[in-house]
Amino acid sequence: MNSDSGRSTGMEQTLVAEAQDAPRSGDLAFERLYRSSRDDVYAYVASLLRDAPAAEEVTAAAFERAYRKRNRFDPQRGEPRAWLFGIARNAALDELRRRGRQAELTAEPADLHSGADQGAEHSERSLAVSAALERLEPRERELIALKFFAGLENREIARVLDLSESNAGTKLHRAMTKLREACDGNA
Amino acid sequence: METPRDDQLAADLRALRPTPRPEFTAELDERAAAGFPRRSFIGAPAFWTAMRNKGRAHPRRLLIPAGGVAVLAIAVVTAVTVSNESENHAPRLGRTLGPLHDGKSAAEAKPARPPAHYGAASTEAEASAAAGAGESAGGEVMSSDLPVQPGAQVHGPSRSAKPGVHNRAVERNAELVLGADPADVGDDAADVFEAVHAHDGIVLRSSTREGEAGVAGARFELLIPSGKLSDALAALSGIDEVRSRHEATNDITAPTVTTAELLKDSKARVDSLLDQLAGAETESEREAVEAELAQERRHRARLRTQLQHLERRADYSRVLVRIETGDSDQSPEEGGSWGIGDAIDDAGQILAVAAAVTVVALAILGPIALVALLAWLAHRAWVRRERRRVLS
Numbered sequence: 185m186n187s188d189s190g191r192s193t194g195m196e197q198t199l200v201a202e203a204q205d206a207p208r209s210g211d212l213a214f215e216r217l218y219r220s221s222r223d224d225v226y227a228y229v230a231s232l233l234r235d236a237p238a239a240e241e242v243t244a245a246a247f248e249r250a251y252r253k254r255n256r257f258d259p260q261r262g263e264p265r266a267w268l269f270g271i272a273r274n275a276a277l278d279e280l281r282r283r284g285r286q287a288e289l290t291a292e293p294a295d296l297h298s299g300a301d302q303g304a305e306h307s308e309r310s311l312a313v314s315a316a317l318e319r320l321e322p323r324e325r326e327l328i329a330l331k332f333f334a335g336l337e338n339r340e341i342a343r344v345l346d347l348s349e350s351n352a353g354t355k356l357h358r359a360m361t362k363l364r365e366a367c368d369g370n371a
Numbered sequence: 372m373e374t375p376r377d378d379q380l381a382a383d384l385r386a387l388r389p390t391p392r393p394e395f396t397a398e399l400d401e402r403a404a405a406g407f408p409r410r411s412f413i414g415a416p417a418f419w420t421a422m423r424n425k426g427r428a429h430p431r432r433l434l435i436p437a438g439g440v441a442v443l444a445i446a447v448v449t450a451v452t453v454s455n456e457s458e459n460h461a462p463r464l465g466r467t468l469g470p471l472h473d474g475k476s477a478a479e480a481k482p483a484r485p486p487a488h489y490g491a492a493s494t495e496a497e498a499s500a501a502a503g504a505g506e507s508a509g510g511e512v513m514s515s516d517l518p519v520q521p522g523a524q525v526h527g528p529s530r531s532a533k534p535g536v537h538n539r540a541v542e543r544n545a546e547l548v549l550g551a552d553p554a555d556v557g558d559d560a561a562d563v564f565e566a567v568h569a570h571d572g573i574v575l576r577s578s579t580r581e582g583e584a585g586v587a588g589a590r591f592e593l594l595i596p597s598g599k600l601s602d603a604l605a606a607l608s609g610i611d612e613v614r615s616r617h618e619a620t621n622d623i624t625a626p627t628v629t630t631a632e633l634l635k636d637s638k639a640r641v642d643s644l645l646d647q648l649a650g651a652e653t654e655s656e657r658e659a660v661e662a663e664l665a666q667e668r669r670h671r672a673r674l675r676t677q678l679q680h681l682e683r684r685a686d687y688s689r690v691l692v693r694i695e696t697g698d699s700d701q702s703p704e705e706g707g708s709w710g711i712g713d714a715i716d717d718a719g720q721i722l723a724v725a726a727a728v729t730v731v732a733l734a735i736l737g738p739i740a741l742v743a744l745l746a747w748l749a750h751r752a753w754v755r756r757e758r759r760r761v762l763s
Binding site: 215218219222223226227230231236239240243244247248251252274277278280281309310313314317322323326328332333360363364367 | 377379380381383384385386387388389390391392395396399400402403404406407754757758761762763
């Protein structure tokens, strides 16, 4: 699987590299981290909450928390993106907890994505994939969201979910296998 | 539809990626540029911003100022309390309390400052306090140091302490330093003799020296009946300017009682030996009893002397009176001007107060901090568990 894509629109890899020590380096570095991760964080949070307004609120709150905690970031404990997504995840889970809602990870909330101008075959396949996603467990859907919506690498996913990298890769592989099987079932 | 390949499936998933509204991203970019001010406070007046910030402050942020206020409050209360206590116990202001007063109430303790008519009342209280103390072989000792401002005249009321109050034997000692002009030393010495005789006291030793200020002076070692000690001290204090006054008591009940009991046993032993002597039938038996009797009588005589000495110590108080001339060469503790010694003493007291404040603060804040820490850990664990449950 290609894990390089899926980063925020307009982001350059060099900015990410410079953002490695962003929270410690100051506002400029944090701004780079923000610009490289803004859309990714939103996509991940939106996939967790399945509610665009709430996703906007939580995304903003996550960046706000990260900005205030930027001096506490320890580069030795992981990449800044993983650190940022850990904060976003906690904020999203707190929001879900507050609502008392069961987390529902969906790939296709009707108002969350744009992509309607695709071809007929592509749309059909997207619908099938979306339906297959619905059959996965929430944790599996979260893994896929972190991978393909947020564009995190396996080691970053492992850091966000507090897993080992190999364990994260294994779980992701299983989730993808189940997703493919679900697509087969839909087909 | 065919089963999607891995790259095709990945592409399909990415196509499903939620994207934010441009309006939202624009607004978020603005906030990022502004350093992420709290959204609900944007554009609010400073006062309301501060008030709302206060209301939303994180408990951990409140902990520091709250702890600071608590420590400050404790420090003030402790400082005031300790300051009052140290005022009562400060050597230069009052007196140094011996072990007999440790742990006693303020009512039992002696007054903080020498009253204008200080005299028998307080010293009698000392005797009572000493009499009420526990017994010990060497006796219990306490003392009072009473520096008096130069020029002050101390007169005592005519209350007399009874020796052996509550059947206890208390030895009392006093030292009085009077300041006088060189020309008045002779008259003052005569007044001392007069006061001693008026109170049935005994002058053990005396010496006077005439000369210039600082050279002239007198020294008296006196025995004053303990029952009249307070009156005698009051009279002696009235002779001239009192520069310092020190009194001490020593509970000698235990050795007195022990010696009396030994003497009683010795008497009984002598009577028994006399009976044996009367009943002795042989010369050798009589000689043996007589030798033992002689030894026991010597022992009894020693005990009697010892008891008499103890009783004299209780009946008569030893008083040292010094008449000094010239400037008062008092140590800071005796009421002189504030100096290095006072500074060291004050620094020690301040350190003691600081240590006391720290101990009290730790005693109060330690458990609170521990409870807060446990509560915080429990809350954090609960939050983590709830977050895990959300997705399960």
